[in-house]
Amino acid sequence: MPRPFEQATFVFVSSRQGDSLGRAERRILAVLPALLDRSASVLVMCPPGTALSAEATAAGATVIDTVLAPGRYLRATARVRAHLQRHGPVCVHTAGLAADIAARRAARDLPVAVVNSIPCGAWPRGGRVASWLDRHTLDRADRILIDCESLAAELVAAGAPPDRILFDPPSVTVPRVLADAEALLDLPPSERAVVGFASRLEESRGVGDLLDAAALLAERDSIDVEFRIAGRGPALADVERRAATLRNVRVLGEVESLPAVLRTLDLCVFPSTGGGAPTALLEAAVLGRPIVATRVSGIEGLFAEGAEIALVPPGDPWALAEEVARLVADPAAAAEMGRRARLRALDHYTSSAAADRYLALYREFLAR
Secondary structure (H helix, E strand, O other): OOOOOHHEEEEEOOOOOOOOOHHHHHHHHHHHHHHHOOOOOOEEOOOOOOOHHHHEEEHOOOOEOOOOOOHHHHHHHHHHHHHHHHHHOEEEEOOOHHHHHHHHOOOOOOOOOEEEEEEEHHHOOHHHHHHHHHHHHHHHHHEEEEOOOOHHHHHHHOOOOHHHEOOOOOOHHHHHOOOOOOOOOOOOOOOOOOEEOEEEEEEHHHHHHHHHHHHHOOOOOOEEEEEEOOOOOHHHHHHHHHHOOOEEEEEEOOOOOOHHHHOOOEEEEOOOOOOOOOHHHHHHHHOOEEEEEEOOOOOEOEEOOOOOOEEEEOOOHHHHHHHHHHHHOOOHHHHHHHHHHHHHHHHHHHHHHHHHHHHHHHHHHHOO
């Protein structure tokens, strides 16, 4: 019989710095309450002063300040191994390259299962030394969780056993999204259809293609659309520069709440050119907003194309403009697509569903 959770210890390790949460860190925070409610002991090893540290502490977990600096893998391995030996956890679940490598090496010859969460957009990763260590320790992970199925083939080619790779679809915390969406923002009213992007502003998010599509639609008298772009990131200055030449684009920049912006949009656009599904895309779905996105790894397959989401080829502003024009011209069809996407998101892409999947996985290790 499996040991009950109340007799088990679980260790989570993240090497993420900064005041924001990555997708894997959000998953960790989603499963912490479920483990603590079952009287499990939970330790979180992460850098001090981070969002994960603050939220894990607030949830009731024991937080151990741990900086896993890139390039110092021997020290990181020794630090993690000391805690694995001291606390004897059922498993160590990691997020981030340095954390993954350290845990795989630290758990060697210990009765501890190793779980790595590797987001689609994080592979391939690291410099020469880190990449070598990553690939040469992949087979030590008991489970590798990925958020887009296409990553599986790359991991297998790098040395990961295929039977240890599990698809772990992205998720969002619905109560948090709904609460954030109610934030009051001083947004100007518009008599036109409002199409927008609210996510991190970086090249791989395809904001340049969105601006090109806006320029194409600005030339059409038959469609009256205002584009709004919200978010922060390295591409913000370039977006502001280019938008200044377009009469139908308004750049909001950094705002208090991205979900609050998404809630105001008639159509949400996510023209990613790189892999992975932006968290904001799932937030838009939870809010019932119709979505136009690109057919890239991590997005394709999340929703039924045509019925729940509109997809266009990545890097094709003309196709993007055509799809935006089509849905703006048919608001009833767009609204129905948003309604169906919301149902899909609530059924499959919530943090509670992710927590249930994690608990089921941990039970497998308890049964060993």
